[in-house]
Amino acid sequence: MIYESHDTAAVPMATRPRLLPWSNLDGNPCYLVTDDIGSRLSRMADDVEAVQLDMAGDLLGHAADLLGDGRATAPQLRFLAARLTESLHDVHRVARSRGARLSVPDDDEVPEESLGT
Numbered sequence: 001m002i003y004e005s006h007d008t009a010a011v012p013m014a015t016r017p018r019l020l021p022w023s024n025l026d027g028n029p030c031y032l033v034t035d036d037i038g039s040r041l042s043r044m045a046d047d048v049e050a051v052q053l054d055m056a057g058d059l060l061g062h063a064a065d066l067l068g069d070g071r072a073t074a075p076q077l078r079f080l081a082a083r084l085t086e087s088l089h090d091v092h093r094v095a096r097s098r099g100a101r102l103s104v105p106d107d108d109e110v111p112e113e114s115l116g117t
Contacts, residue, residue, distance in 0.1 A: 055087065
């Protein structure tokens with residue numbers, strides 16, 4: 001099904017393009033459009049996102065250790081900064097992808113107790 005609207009709110013949730021956790025050979029983002037949220041490619045993307053998030057957590061631990069070491073050299077810190085930048089890029093892409101897939105309820109669908117009134 002082709003949607004003329006560029007308003008993603010007008011596109012049913014299952015058919016919205018999913019930003020995948022990898023780029024094409026030119027460095028451009030890749031998207032998946034499917035009605036099957038449990039498709040093989042969707043599961044593969046979920047697995048890659050999980051690995052990226054785990055690696056980011058490991059890198060944060062390493063960064064804390066290296067930054068706490070007064071003997072860390074400038075090349076070590078530059079290398080760390082480069083890896084942190086790459087990791088942050090991956091985590092940012094995962095957050096954008098997952099955020100775009102969240103359903104946003106209409107005002108009249110929000111339970112009154114969640115409004116703090």
